[in-house]
Amino acid sequence: QSTRPDLENCLSLSDSRLCFLFRANIDEVETEVVEIEAKLDKLVKLCSGMIEAGKAYISANKLFVNGIRDLSQQCKKDEMISECLEKCGESLQEIINYHMILFDQAQRSVKQQLHNFVKEDVRKFKETKKHFDRVREDMEIAQVKNAQAPRNKPHEVEEATSALSITRKCFRHLALDYVLQINVLQAKKKFEILDAMLSFMNAQFSLFQQGYNLLDELDPYMKKLAAELDQLVIHSAMEKREMEHKHATIQQRDFSYDDSKVEFNVDAPSGVVMEGYLFKRASNAFKTWNRRWFSIQNNQLVYQKKLKDVLTVVVEDLRLCSVKPHEDIERRFCFEVVSPFKSCMLQAESEKLRQAWIQAVQASIASAYRESPDTFYIEHLDRTASPSTSSIDSASEPRERSARGETILQRIQGMPGNEQCCDCGQADPRWASINLGVLLCIECSGIHRSLGVHCSKVRSLTLDSWEPELLKLMCELGNSVINHIYEGSYQEQGLKKPLPSSSRQEKEAWIRAKYVEKKFLKKLGSRRGSRRGTGFDNGSGPRKCEVSEESSGETEAETSDPEDTREMDPGTLLYKASKARNLPVMAEALAHGADVNLANDEDEGKTPLIQAVTGGSLVACEFLLQNAADVNQRDGRGRGPLYHATYLGHTGQVCLFLKRGAAQNDGDEDGQDPLSIAVQQANADIVTLLRLARMNDEMRESEGPFGQPGDTTYIDIFREFSHMASHNPEKLKRRSLHFRHSFR
Incomplete structure (x- = not known):
């Protein structure tokens, strides 16, 4: 408890007692004020030092966060690193903002408030003290003169007595002012110090509370990342052991140059x-x-x-x-x-x-x-279209792209709804789910990856290679078509779709509900009509893509009366839509749980993939294969998709199935395999493809010092047929007729 002189006591004490007791009390107060002033000055200076150090800390942290952001931009190709750095950078920036608020509060509450108290209130006290000391000295001098006045000189006695009375009265008034100033200072000191410290501690509380909330929200992501990091460490250790083993093996070799060992390989895999x-x-x-x-x-x-x-x-x-x-x-x-x-x-x-x-x-x-046995069927390759690849023709770049001046990105983004992310609406999506046929932003693509490839297969529009049949598939579907299926009823349920600004947790919950739990599907068969005379309607309006799959007169889809799809189960719907080449209806059937490999016992055990072969659609086959169709599943007569495609002369489909690992050695119930059928029909293209694939399989099984001979020929020819089947199917049909006439 601070010493406080009492005003009433000051008035009631006699002159001598007042002077003695009051002076003792005043001395104690003055000593206390001097000490508190020194402590407050020191605290203000320490606070200034803390604030300056804090500003330097904030500046260094800002530079550190900028470094994290720069590294994140550099690591854009590695989604895991980029996402981690981006999230950590955002959190650290928020913590920096909280620190800035803390130091700003320290500046105002501790430094400025206490500094003002010392410079203003204590200064007023000191000025009052100086005035009080002068009056006290004057009173002491008057007391001495009054005591020294001679008795025989009445006028001096009267003068001394009058001066003492006036001085004493002035002293009493000033003593009251001084005591008041002391009491005010003591009260304000308590208020100012407590208020300053309470404000500063509240700022500290806010800093750590906000920091805890921020990091608590980031905690699930950090735990998930830690689990993935554990796996990366394990894989890294395994790779390190493998590399050390290879290193030890290579060190034992003789690296002396011998040009006699120089050989060439026309079939090198590279x-x-x-x-x-x-x-x-x-x-x-x-x-x-x-x-x-x-x-x-x-x-x-x-x-x-x-x-x-x-x-x-x-x-x-x-x-x-x-x-x-x-x-x-x-x-x-x-x-x-x-x-x-x-x-x-x-x-x-x-x-x-x-x-x-x-x-x-x-x-x-x-x-x-x-x-190239027929030098006229392969036109001059566009080997100089891209200076970055020079003469190497990439399977990821269809030749028609250079002719039209289009990129893969422009073609696919031109589909209805593809100008924004299928799931959150983010503009200019650069990622795709190839089995669903939709475009995604980078954040939603990461969530799709977490669903597993059985649900969504994610690929970059700009970083990955694209085969022509896969490009055609993406141009058959698109965000509008798929959202019409997977989001058919969410508005009826009173739900709102995530926005680009929504949190990752909101987007992930939506995507899982949409594709895994399938909560927003409309009842199957709620749309009816006809498309291409097949009895199916995609329910999404006209599409921009061109239909250029190969077909033959023997396998044209029937022009029967439209069927009411409301009576069909998903499996039947998929079966019929596969033959009708209707990808939107096929996608809807799969969304409703159709078994992509279900055999139709009423039609010789044929599968949807075999029906797609019969319908003559290359892109329908690709869609089913991307959605886990078994390329080797055979019908009741032992004939698989490759057999049917060979029998019907669908060269593009044969090429596609062989690329997807179709087996051709097993015969049907009559003992005939695809190659024997192709030879009987004198289809030189299909015979070439089947024989090359068989040779390639045999060569892969053999070991050689220079790799796998035959791979380059195999890849180049299959690439040519893939391009032709997707972009010039009529040329394949003309070639087939040409070789049949030549054979005869």
């Missing part, structure tokens, strides 16, 4: 027949020689100056050139590659290497002719 350094004579006037990295790939001779340089094509088509040794030159080990348009003089590093290069070019020429 597509590179042979590669290495050669000297090339320039075509300028000086005939200078430059060392370049040459390779033979995709029936072309190309070179690079540096590894990351764009490939320069020396010979565009090896089928049109010849190669020979060249001795009429000063340099050794030279050979010449001659095309109808130019010749190229090259130099190897040894005679054995020269012979190897000559043989590699000759073998590539022969291989090019083997790959």
Whole structure:
């Protein structure tokens, strides 16, 4: 309890007692004020230091968070790292904001408030004290003069007495003011200190409370990430052991260079027949020689100056050139590659290497002719369309794309509803679920991945490769069609769809309810009508895509009266829609639980996939395969999808099934397999595909020092047929007729 002089006591005490007791009390108070002033000054300075340190801490934290964000942008391709860094950066930024509020409160409540108390209230006290001290000294002087006044001089006595009376009265008034000032200061001191500290502690409480709430919300994600991290650590340890084993094995090899071991492989899985350094004579006037990295790939001779340089094509088509040794030159080990348009003089590093290069070019020429028995059916490949890939034709880029000036992204995003995410409405989605046929934003695509590939298969529009039949599939469906199916009743249930700004938890709950629990489906068969004369209606209006699947006159869909789909169960609906080539209805049937591999006992045990073959639709087959259709499931007569496609002459479907691992060795109940059927029908394309696939399977089983011979030929031919089946099916039918007439 602080010492406080009492006003009443000040008035009631006699002069001498007042002076003595009051002075003792005042001295104690003044000492206390001096000490509290020093402590408060020190506290204000310490608070200033804390605030400055806090500002430096906040600045350093901001730089750290900016570094996290930069790293997140750099790791965009790795979704797990990017998402983790983004979430952590956002949380740390919020905590920085909370710290800023804390230090701002410290500035106002502790530093400024206590500083004002010291500079204003204590200063007033000191000024009053100075005035009080002067009056007290004056009274003491008056008392001394009054005591010294001689008795025989009445006028001096009267003057001294009067001066003492006036001084004493002034002293009493000033003493009252001083006591009042002291009591006010003591009361305000208590209020100011308590208020400042309480405000600061409330700010501390808010900081940690808000920080706890923020991190508590992030806790489920951190636990999930920790579990995934444990798996990554295990996988990393396994990979490390494997790499250490490989390292130990490789160290035992002899790495001395021996050009006798240099060989070429026209069927290399990488597509590179042979590669290495050669000297090339320039075509300028000086005939200078430059060392370049040459390779033979995709029936072309190309070179690079540096590894990351764009490939320069020396010979565009090896089928049109010849190669020979060249001795009429000063340099050794030279050979010449001659095309109808130019010749190229090259130099190897040894005679054995020269012979190897000559043989590699000759073998590539022969291989090019083997790959293309009918030189007219494959038009000139668009090998120079993309400088980034130079002569290497990518299966992910259909040739019609360069002709139309379209990208895969533009084509798929042009479908109805595809301009925004199927599940949250985020603009410009760059990810797709290929078995559902929808576009997704990056956050929703991550949630789809967590559902498992049995539910949703996620692929990037810009980072992954796209086969032509898969591209056609995406152009047959789209967000509007699928949402018409999977979100048919959510508005009737009074629910709201998530927005781009919604939390990940809200989006995940919606996506699971939509695709896994299927809570928003409308009753099956609520739409009726006809489409393509088949008795089915997709219920979503016209679509932008072009229907270009191959079909034959023998398998045209029936033009019977429209059927009422309300009477069909999901399995029957899928079965009929597969033959009718109606992907929206097929998607609806699968959404309602249709078994994609259900055999129809009333129709020789045929499956929906076999029905899609009969209907002549390549994209319907692709859709069923993406949704777990068994490519080897056979009907009651032992005939699988590959058999039916071969029998009907559907080359594109045969190509698709072989790429998906269809078996062709088992015969049907009559002992006939697909190859025997193709030979009987003189279908050269299908015979070629079946024989190549069989050779490729056999070669995969054999082991060789240079990989798997035959793979490049297999991949290139199947790629050509895939493109043609998706974009020029009429050409396949004309070729089939041409070869049948030639056979006869």
